[in-house]
Amino acid sequence: MGIFECVKKGFNVATKNMGLVLVLIVFNLIWNLASIPLTQQATPTANITAAAVILGLVFILISILVQGGSMGLVRDFVKEGRMKLSNIIRYGFKYYLRLLGMGLLTILIIAVVGLVAALIVAATVPINNTAVTVVAAVVALAIGGVGIYGIFLLILAPYALVCDELGIVDALKTSIAKVRRSLLKVILLLVVVILISLGIGFLVGFMAGVVTVALPMGAAQVVIGIVNSIFNGYLGVVMMAAFMAFYLALAAKESSSAEKVF
Numbered sequence: 001m002g003i004f005e006c007v008k009k010g011f012n013v014a015t016k017n018m019g020l021v022l023v024l025i026v027f028n029l030i031w032n033l034a035s036i037p038l039t040q041q042a043t044p045t046a047n048i049t050a051a052a053v054i055l056g057l058v059f060i061l062i063s064i065l066v067q068g069g070s071m072g073l074v075r076d077f078v079k080e081g082r083m084k085l086s087n088i089i090r091y092g093f094k095y096y097l098r099l100l101g102m103g104l105l106t107i108l109i110i111a112v113v114g115l116v117a118a119l120i121v122a123a124t125v126p127i128n129n130t131a132v133t134v135v136a137a138v139v140a141l142a143i144g145g146v147g148i149y150g151i152f153l154l155i156l157a158p159y160a161l162v163c164d165e166l167g168i169v170d171a172l173k174t175s176i177a178k179v180r181r182s183l184l185k186v187i188l189l190l191v192v193v194i195l196i197s198l199g200i201g202f203l204v205g206f207m208a209g210v211v212t213v214a215l216p217m218g219a220a221q222v223v224i225g226i227v228n229s230i231f232n233g234y235l236g237v238v239m240m241a242a243f244m245a246f247y248l249a250l251a252a253k254e255s256s257s258a259e260k261v262f
Helices: 002-018 019-037 046-080 083-124 130-152 158-162 168-181 182-212 217-261
Strands: none
Touching: 002 019, 002 046, 002 182, 002 217, 019 046, 019 083, 019 217, 046 083, 046 158, 046 217, 083 130, 083 158, 083 217, 158 168, 158 217, 168 182, 168 217, 182 217
């Protein structure tokens, strides 16, 4: 399956499963509306900041449940041509701990890479030598680049976890192997979906700006929150389905090649 076929599949899945899209729209809308009062404070107090942090953590934890459920449903539709919306909660809990663990591990990797790069630069400050500082900065940038590449190699890990029912480590290994073998295709797919999102997002944002320009601040935020929720809900399914179709196509191709060898 080609890159543009995967993207087309993504739009097809989203259009034919508006029930799932609606679930994501409602989920995003609740978050957007709940966060409005916290963003209206000119000078946030400690209580407001704490509330924002707690609300953000709750949103992240629930979003993992929604992500697992959505990925399970999208996998069903891409593979079988149908999905049962009522399975979203079951799938969400089924993959919850593994997706959470994968997310925490990814954050840990990013934190370690960032810390190492920062320590290298910080260690050269007392030396007060321009040449040493420049070398340290180059080394830090190189480490950062390696870290970004490493994170990019994990882009298919959630799909491996859900499609192949793998554990965290096996899913990460599978993603690394598949992305390395199809690096240019993965990059192209990512660029295409990002460009599509930016293009549609610009048009939607422009239209929302025109509509809300004469509205009071509170009303404008609500309208923008609704528009963003619709945009993110629909495009979220499109992107998820596009990568799901891509992953399953890669897996089918590799399976077919293995059968020919034997």
